[in-house]
Amino acid sequence: MTKEEILNILREAGDYVSGEFLAEKLGVSRAAVWKHIHTLIKEGYAVDVAQGKGYRLMSVPDKLYPAEIRHGLQTKLLGRKVIHLNVTGSTNTVARQVAERGVEEGTVVLAETQSHGKGRLGRKWVAKPGSLAMSVILKPAIDPMHASSITLMAAVSVTKALRGAGLEAAIKWPNDVLVNGKKICGILTEMSAETDIVNFIILGIGVNVNNDVPLETATTMKAELSREVDRVKFTQLLLEMLEEDYLTFKEEGFTPILWSWRRYSDTLGRLVEVTYQDEVVTGVAQDVDEDGSLLVKTADGSIRKIVSGDCKH
Ligand code: BTN
Numbered sequence: 385m386t387k388e389e390i391l392n393i394l395r396e397a398g399d400y401v402s403g404e405f406l407a408e409k410l411g412v413s414r415a416a417v418w419k420h421i422h423t424l425i426k427e428g429y430a431v432d433v434a435q436g437k438g439y440r441l442m443s444v445p446d447k448l449y450p451a452e453i454r455h456g457l458q459t460k461l462l463g464r465k466v467i468h469l470n471v472t473g474s475t476n477t478v479a480r481q482v483a484e485r486g487v488e489e490g491t492v493v494l495a496e497t498q499s500h501g502k503g504r505l506g507r508k509w510v511a512k513p514g515s516l517a518m519s520v521i522l523k524p525a526i527d528p529m530h531a532s533s534i535t536l537m538a539a540v541s542v543t544k545a546l547r548g549a550g551l552e553a554a555i556k557w558p559n560d561v562l563v564n565g566k567k568i569c570g571i572l573t574e575m576s577a578e579t580d581i582v583n584f585i586i587l588g589i590g591v592n593v594n595n596d597v598p599l600e601t602a603t604t605m606k607a608e609l610s611r612e613v614d615r616v617k618f619t620q621l622l623l624e625m626l627e628e629d630y631l632t633f634k635e636e637g638f639t640p641i642l643w644s645w646r647r648y649s650d651t652l653g654r655l656v657e658v659t660y661q662d663e664v665v666t667g668v669a670q671d672v673d674e675d676g677s678l679l680v681k682t683a684d685g686s687i688r689k690i691v692s693g694d695c696k697h
Contacts, residue, residue, distance in 0.1 A: 386410050387420040388451040394431070394441035395455070402438035448494040448516070452616045459627045461490040462520060463620075469493070473500040476574055476588040479519035483576065483584040489523040492623065501590065504572055505694060514594035514606075516619060520587040520626065524634065528577035532676040533638045534585050535559045535573045536645050541625040542569050542589060543648045548621050551608055554650035557669065557678045557695045562650055566603035568592050587626075593618060638674060645672065651697060656680060660693035669697070 389410055394401055407414045421439055425431055428445030444452060450466035457463050465488060472478055472495040479493040498511035511517035522534060539559040546553035551563050561569035569591045576583040592604035594612050605613045633641055646652060649672075656669045658680060667682035678690045 386412055386416070387423060388454075390417065390420050391424060391429070391441070391451050392455065394439060395444075398441075400432075400434060400437040400440045405438070446615065447496060448615060448619060453492070453494070453619055453623075457620050458624050459490075462627045462630070463490065463492045463623045464488075465491045467491065467493045469495045471495065471497050471499065474498055474502050474588075475517050475519040476502055476572065476586050479521055479586045479588070480574065480576070483521045483586065487521060489521060489584075491521045493519045493521075494619070498590075502572055502588070503570055503590075509570055509572070509590050511590060512595040514596075514615070515604075516589070516591040516593050516615060516622075518589050518591075518619065518622075520589070520623075522585045522587055522630065524582060524585065524630075526582055527580055528575060528582050530638070530675070531573065531575050531577070531582060531585060532558070533633065533641065534587060535571055536672075536676045537629050537633055537638075537641045538571050538573070538587055538589060538626065540641055540644045540648060541629045542571070542591065542622065544625045544629075544644075545618065545622040546605070548625070549605065549609075549613065549618055551605065553648070555645060555648050556697070557649070557651040557656075557672065558676060558692065563603055563608050565650075566599075566601065568603050568605065568608075589622070591618075591622075642672065642674065651678070651695060654697040657696045658690050658693045659696075660690050665690060669695075 390406055403414045403417050406417045421431055430442035432440045432442050448468060450468050453463055453466050475493045475495045495517045497513055498517045501509035501511050503509040539555045539561055542561045543553045543555055553561050553563050556562050559571040560567050572588040574586040593615050594606045597604055629641060651669045654669055658665045665680055665688050667680040670679045670681050672678055680688045682688055
């Protein structure tokens, strides 16, 4: 893609590059080069245009553009194709539409803002500017019964990425990620499947990065670190962690992921109150099993297996 190539040449040069050089290198006309530069400027890149010297990239916008995400990304599968939207209803819905048309595994959908984002248990997840709203299309060769493994895996990967960014993140069952006891990330997976095969999984991840949230109940990376976070770098780190865990899952199965989940868990060993269908189960969270269910030891000493629900601790 010529526009991206021009951008990367300017980025790497760190100095003025002539239109003539760019045109010759990319096999296009100087007018075409100018058109691409014009588009870059419209997208928010600051490019200095100097007579006799050419073009110099002065700054890049705070946007999760495909060219930014792909630049320096250390993955083989995830994020090779990136779809970026300034505004959308839900990245999960967009991802489902493109997956139904047969897009390749690892395709990522990113939005700057999301008006009708979907959360767990029918809740909403509106993504404000400065946050990260991302959906990744995966096609694991697994039984649909084991799809929850991918959700738990994603909680592990997000926790690793947040820890890599310097935050003491931990997982609240089943897949909320907390920092200092407050929610910083939510995960929602959706699936298209037949009786015994998964067609695709949409792994939706929302992270509070630099956006504003009600700080009584939730938190952001910015609030915890007392500084703005580079969203592109964090998204790249997250994709790298997801890919690492996804490859482990494919090669070695769920067991090693489950051990990481236990290690990063904030729930195990705690007194919990889990709302499951119409019932509230209170007890000590003992463990999670191979299908991701929470095992709670209640006051009468019995163990309750909870497949899904809302957990408070
Ligand atoms: C939750 O904690 O309830 C899950 C929230 C998941 C939000 C993300 S944001 C990106 C993706 N698109 C959506 O519509 N939802 C997920």
